[in-house]
Amino acid sequence: MKDLKIAGRYYWHYLKPYGWGFLFTAILIGISTACVVIAPTYLGRAISELTEYLKLWSNPATRGGANLADFHGTLIAYVLFYFGDASSLLIASWLLAKITAYSTGTMRIGLFRKMQRMRVQYFDQHSDGDILARYTSDLDNIFNALNQALIDVFLAIAQLIGILIMMFNQNVTLAWITMATTPVALGLAAFVMHKAAAAVDQQQTDVGALNGYINEQVTGQKVIITNGLQKDSVAGFQVHNQTVRKTAERGQIWSGILSPLLSGLSLLNTAIVIFAGSWLALNGQMSTGAALALVVVFVNYAQQYYQPIITLTSLYGMIQLAITGARRIDEVRSQPDEVRPVNGKAINGIKSELKIDDVRFSYLPGKEILHGVTIDVQKGEMVALVGPTGSGKTTVMNLLNRFYDVDSGQITIDGVDLRDLDLTQLRQTVGIVLQDPQLFTGTIADNIRFGEPTAGMDRVIDAAKQANIHDFIISLPDGYDTKVSDEQNIFSAGQKQLMSIARTILTDPRLLILDEATSNVDTVTEAKIQKAMDNVIQGRTSFVIAHRLKTILNADRIVVLQHGRIIEQGSHQELLDEHGFYAKLYRNQMVFD
Numbered sequence: 001m002k003d004l005k006i007a008g009r010y011y012w013h014y015l016k017p018y019g020w021g022f023l024f025t026a027i028l029i030g031i032s033t034a035c036v037v038i039a040p041t042y043l044g045r046a047i048s049e050l051t052e053y054l055k056l057w058s059n060p061a062t063r064g065g066a067n068l069a070d071f072h073g074t075l076i077a078y079v080l081f082y083f084g085d086a087s088s089l090l091i092a093s094w095l096l097a098k099i100t101a102y103s104t105g106t107m108r109i110g111l112f113r114k115m116q117r118m119r120v121q122y123f124d125q126h127s128d129g130d131i132l133a134r135y136t137s138d139l140d141n142i143f144n145a146l147n148q149a150l151i152d153v154f155l156a157i158a159q160l161i162g163i164l165i166m167m168f169n170q171n172v173t174l175a176w177i178t179m180a181t182t183p184v185a186l187g188l189a190a191f192v193m194h195k196a197a198a199a200v201d202q203q204q205t206d207v208g209a210l211n212g213y214i215n216e217q218v219t220g221q222k223v224i225i226t227n228g229l230q231k232d233s234v235a236g237f238q239v240h241n242q243t244v245r246k247t248a249e250r251g252q253i254w255s256g257i258l259s260p261l262l263s264g265l266s267l268l269n270t271a272i273v274i275f276a277g278s279w280l281a282l283n284g285q286m287s288t289g290a291a292l293a294l295v296v297v298f299v300n301y302a303q304q305y306y307q308p309i310i311t312l313t314s315l316y317g318m319i320q321l322a323i324t325g326a327r328r329i330d331e332v333r334s335q336p337d338e339v340r341p342v343n344g345k346a347i348n349g350i351k352s353e354l355k356i357d358d359v360r361f362s363y364l365p366g367k368e369i370l371h372g373v374t375i376d377v378q379k380g381e382m383v384a385l386v387g388p389t390g391s392g393k394t395t396v397m398n399l400l401n402r403f404y405d406v407d408s409g410q411i412t413i414d415g416v417d418l419r420d421l422d423l424t425q426l427r428q429t430v431g432i433v434l435q436d437p438q439l440f441t442g443t444i445a446d447n448i449r450f451g452e453p454t455a456g457m458d459r460v461i462d463a464a465k466q467a468n469i470h471d472f473i474i475s476l477p478d479g480y481d482t483k484v485s486d487e488q489n490i491f492s493a494g495q496k497q498l499m500s501i502a503r504t505i506l507t508d509p510r511l512l513i514l515d516e517a518t519s520n521v522d523t524v525t526e527a528k529i530q531k532a533m534d535n536v537i538q539g540r541t542s543f544v545i546a547h548r549l550k551t552i553l554n555a556d557r558i559v560v561l562q563h564g565r566i567i568e569q570g571s572h573q574e575l576l577d578e579h580g581f582y583a584k585l586y587r588n589q590m591v592f593d
C-alpha cells in the first residue's frame with residue numbers, strides 16, 4: 001500500500017503535464033466503447049429491416065412499396081460505428097505512445113540530473129549495478145507498463161462502465177443478478193494479487209542478487225582465472241540461478257492463476273443468469289418471448305462482464321513491476337541533495353593557510369573514523385599523509401573537497417569554514433588525482449581538457465608535457481585524437497594516471513590532493529609519475545596520500561595517521577630522529593626497495 005502511494009505520487013508528478021492528453025484519450029476510448037456497444041443493436045435493426053423488405057417484396061401487391069433504403073442506411077451506420085471504433089482507438093494508441101515516450105524521457109533525465117546533485121555518500125553506499133538497474137530495468141518496466149498496459153486499463157474500465165449502463169438499461173433485476181458474484185471475484189482477486197505481489201517483490205530482489213553476482217564475477221574474471229576458481233564461480237552462479245528460477249516460477253504461478261479462476265467464475269455467473277432468467281420467465285412476470293430474449297442478451301453480458309476484470313488482473317504483474325520501479329526511482333529522487341551554502345563566500349585560491357582543526361568524523365552514526373585530527377598547512381606547503389591501510393587518509397581527502405562534512409571541529413581556508421564557501425568555487429580550487437584514474441569516452445585531448453572543455457590545444461599539449469605523457473601520446477597513430485572508450489581500453493594504469501595528472505594540471509587548482517598510485521606500475525613509469533607529480537605540486541598547496549615513502553621525502557611535513565589519530569608529525573628527518581612508527585615504516589620499505 002505504501003509502495004502504491006509512493007508510485008502514485010511519482011506518476012502524478014511526471015504525468016500531470018499530460019492531463020489534456022489523458023482527457024482526450026479517455027474521450028476517444030469512450031467513443032470507441034460506445035461504438036462497440038451500440039453497433040450490435042444496428043445489426044439487429046438491419047436484420048429486421050431486411051425481413052420486412054422480403055415480406056413486402058414476396059407479395060406482388062406490396063412489392064412496389066418494398067425498398068432497401070432503410071436497410072442500406074442501417075448497414076452504413078453499422079460500418080461507420082466500427083470505423084469510429086477503430087479510428088478512435090488508433091488515435092488513442094498514438095496519443096498514449098507519445099505521452100509514454102515523452103514522460104519516460106523526462107523521468108530518465110530527471111533521474112540523471114538528480115544523480116548529479118546527490119551527495120557522494122549515496123554512491124559510496126550503493127553498488128554500481130544497483131544504481132544502473134534504476135536506469136535500465138526499472139525505467140524499462142515503467143515504459144512497458146505505460147506503453148502496453150495503460151490503453152488496456154483504459155479500455156477495460158470503459159468496457160465495464162459500458163456493460164453496466166447497458167445491463168441496467170435492459171433489466172435492473174437481471175443486472176443485479178449478473179453482478180451478484182462480484183464480491184467473490186474481488187475477494188479472490190485481492191488474495192491472489194497479494195500473493196503475487198509478494199512473489200514479484202521477492203523475484204526482483206533475487207534477480208538483483210543474481211545481477212550483483214554476475215557483475216562481481218565479470219569484474220573479477222582475471223582473479224578467478226588465476227586462482228582456477230571457474231568451477232566454483234559456476235557453482236555459485238547455479239545457486240543464484242536456482243533461487244531466481246524458483247521465485248520466478250512462484251511469481252508466474254500466482255500471477256497466472258487469477259485469469260483461469262475468474263474465467264471459471266464467469267461460467268458460474270452465466271449459469272446463475274440462465275437459471276434466474278428462466279425462473280423469471282416461468283413465473284410469468286413477463287411474456288415468455290421477451291423473457292427468453294432477455295436471457296439471451298444477459299448471457300452475453302454475463303460472459304462479457306468479467307472480461308475487463310480479467311484484463312486488469314492479467315496486467316497486474318506488469319503494473320506491479322511498474323509500481324516497484326517507480327518506488328525504487330522515487331527512493332533516489334527523495335535522497336537529500338548536496339548541501340550548498342546560500343550566498344556562499346567567494347574563494348580565490350589560498351592566501352595564507354588551510355587549517356584542519358580538531359576534526360571528528362564518522363561515515364555511519366556511532367562509528368567514528370577520525371578522532372580529533374588537527375593539521376595546519378601554510379600556502380604552498382606540501383603535506384604528506386601516511387599511515388596503515390584504513391587509518392583515515394582518504395577520509396581526510398573526502399573532507400577537504402566536501403564530499404562529506406565534519407561531525408565536529410572545522411576545516412578553514414584563510415579562516416573561513418569550508419561549509420560557508422561557495423561550493424562550485426571550492427571544487428574549482430581543489431584538484432584531485434585519484435588512485436584509480438577515470439577516463440571518459442572521447443579523445444585523449446577531450447580527456448585532458450575534461451575540467452575545462454574550452455581549453456585550446458596548446459594548453460592541452462602543455463599540460464601533457466608537464467605530466468610526462470606527451471611523448472607517448474604523439475607516438476600513437478592518431479596522437480591527441482586517439483579515441484578512448486570502455487571497449488577499447490588500450491592504456492596502462494600508469495598512462496591513465498599520467499593523463500589524469502595532465503587533466504589536473506590544466507585546471508590549475510590552488511589546492512591539490514594526490515592519491516598516489518605508484519603501487520602497480522613499473523619503475524620507469526613510476527619515475528615518470530614522480531616527475532609529473534613534482535611538476536604539478538610546484539607552487540601549489542598540496543596533500544599527498546603516500547603509500548611509497550620515498551616519493552615524499554621532500555615533503556614540508558609528513559603527518560602519520562593511525563586508527564584515525566595523528567600519532568607523529570614533522571619533516572622526514574625529524575620523524576626519522578624520533579625513531580617512532582614512521583622511522584620503522586621507512587626502514588621496512590627501504591629493505592624491500
Ligand SMILES: Nc1ncnc2c1ncn2[C@@H]1O[C@H](COP(=O)(O)OP(=O)(O)OP(=O)(O)O)[C@@H](O)[C@H]1O
Nearest residue numbers: 124125363364369388389390391392393394395396
Ligand atoms: N563510505 C564509507 N562508509 C563507511 N565506512 C567507510 C567508508 N569509506 C571508508 N570507510 C571506513 O573508514 C576507515 C578509513 O578509511 P580510509 O579509506 O580513509 O582509509 P585509508 O587510510 O585511506 O586506507 P587505504 O590506505 O587502504 O586507502 C576504514 O575503516 C573504512 O572501512
